[in-house]
Amino acid sequence: MGDLVTERLVLHPMSVNEAERIATGEPAVDSSWEPGFPTEDDVAVAKRFLERCANTGDPRPFGPYVIRRRSDHRAIGGVDFHRPPDEHGSVTIGYGLVPSARGGGYASEALRALLSLARAQGVASVKGDADHDNTASQHVMMAAGMRPVGEDARVRYFAVSWNP
Template sequence: MLAIELLRPTTALLPSYVSALETGWSPDNVRKDVAAREQLHAIEVNAEAFVDGLDDPTASGGPIPLPDGSTVARLPSIVRWIWDGEVSGAIGFRWQSGTAELPPNVLGHIGFSVVPWKRGKGYARQALNLMLGEARRQSLSYVELTVDPENLASQRVIAACSGVLIERFKKTAAYGFAESLRYRIALDH
């Protein structure tokens, strides 16, 4: 298995990221193609601002769009690109300071997506394990991740990182009441 790194997005790495987006991959498992098009447009308008906005541990950016078009306040968050010599995916982590709880509109602390042509190589598991270190630095007692019931690959990744299924639930109206699974990973400090 190849070892990956999680890299803070930079304009120097941007061509590899743009190439993945243009090939049809999206870092957003919920908003998919819409998010990919928005990102390509944002990069075209101001690449530096786009890259800077992916690392926002103080939640200084603007509101976050939801799939139904509504917006919500931004949480502190970071995005890291999964790197094996080129961008191979992305993983994001968001949190509320001082608590492991999340607002009802936030489906989970961590979300990840590996480009289709690199799936099955253990990249998602490695990336999730690395991002759990970031969560520990925020002194969270646990993180939660949500996954669609048919996404067996992500369920296996989460379980391999000590994730435990805690509930099957319906997402909020903003997400079309779709069925989802919520996993929790306890963090020892």
């Protein structure tokens, strides 16, 4: 599985070597990380990916992707499928950016690319959620084409579905 390229971004499928560096916070000599990368969430995703690879193999294309700006190739965040599709063809996504990259539409652009990949891979639905007070994340999902489908005391749930 190769890179997903958008107008301003490259979503690079995370490799085991990259995950190990992200998990320890040590960039490769030729790596360009935006200040603040990796975030705590990026580290958690990398560790979960390494565990999954050790237990069941590389989940590509349903794994994590490092988000890089095309203009300077700096890693600014990540977007991922939490797991491969379930028995109903559904996946759950997550994403995040370093603070300096927020507010410029990068998260929505990255999420649209991931949704397009999911649809091309035959996924029936994609789910996500955001805390009630995280209106920025809610806007990201809606801008990418996901719609609110429910809520509980803590979070608001979003989804997009396609006909088989």
